[in-house]
Amino acid sequence: MPQSRGSTRREFIKVAMAAAVAPTLGFATQAAEKLSLELPPLPYAYDALEPYIDAETMRLHHQKHHAAYITGLAKAVEQAPELRRKTLEELLLSLSSLPESVRTAVRNHGGGHYNHSLFWQCLAPKAQASPEGPLAAAIARDFGSFDSFKESFTKQAMAIFGSGWAWLVWDAGKLRVETTPNQDTPLGVRKKPILGLDLWEHAYYLRYQWRRAEYIAAFWHVVNWPAVAALFHNLVQRA
Ligand SMILES: [Fe+2]
Numbered sequence: 001m002p003q004s005r006g007s008t009r010r011e012f013i014k015v016a017m018a019a020a021v022a023p024t025l026g027f028a029t030q031a032a033e034k035l036s037l038e039l040p041p042l043p044y045a046y047d048a049l050e051p052y053i054d055a056e057t058m059r060l061h062h063q064k065h066h067a068a069y070i071t072g073l074a075k076a077v078e079q080a081p082e083l084r085r086k087t088l089e090e091l092l093l094s095l096s097s098l099p100e101s102v103r104t105a106v107r108n109h110g111g112g113h114y115n116h117s118l119f120w121q122c123l124a125p126k127a128q129a130s131p132e133g134p135l136a137a138a139i140a141r142d143f144g145s146f147d148s149f150k151e152s153f154t155k156q157a158m159a160i161f162g163s164g165w166a167w168l169v170w171d172a173g174k175l176r177v178e179t180t181p182n183q184d185t186p187l188g189v190r191k192k193p194i195l196g197l198d199l200w201e202h203a204y205y206l207r208y209q210w211r212r213a214e215y216i217a218a219f220w221h222v223v224n225w226p227a228v229a230a231l232f233h234n235l236v237q238r239a
Pocket of ligand 1: 061065116198200202203
């Protein structure tokens with residue numbers, strides 16, 4: 001059946017968004033053959049996510065915390081310049097084969113760079129409440145319903161002891177919720193994160209203090225579902 005002009009346009013937007021997001025995250029594209037040590041600009045203003053995530057938190061989080069991870073990774077690259085020949089994702093997938101002198105720095109600072117680059121893309125002002133299309137269908141298939149997915153994600157995010165991340169990952173053909181401690185990523189050879197929530201206190205303490213549950217509830221108001229769907233689409237296309 002021929003596609004309508006509307007659905008063709010939606011498909012174009014999805015693919016264009018996937019192409020825009022993928023290089024930042026080090027997915028295997030021609031443009032991402034080398035390690036990026038640039039702080040990616042936010043795709044919105046620091047105050048764009050108010051009142052759910054405040055402007056000061058966003059500014060410090062991006063300009064100080066994310067930037068510090070890149071500085072830490074750059075110091076590791078000074079010690080081992082050959083790291084530049086791999087994408088960030090490739091480095092994180094091959095931690096055990098990296099020189100021991102830089103392995104922990106790449107894991108922590110490289111992980112921080114990767115996780116935050118994804119996190120910014122997962123957020124948007126005036127976001128829609130839930131995904132549509134194939135991602136919505138996959139969530140319903142793998143979790144029972146969107147509400148069940150949110151419940152599982154929230155429960156696991158609340159259970160993280162100390163600092164870490166909650167994720168929606170594509171794992172060999174199935175969507176799963178996972179958590180990682182510190183700046184570890186959930187990356188695996190056949191596993192990719194498509195949505196992440198930063199649960200370090202620096203991500204929410206100014207506005208929410210100890211009230212992590214309120215921060216998680218606010219997060220659902222600013223999830224950029226079209227961007228998450230674009231990452232999902234990109235992975236399904238490559239599977
Ligand atoms: Fe963070």
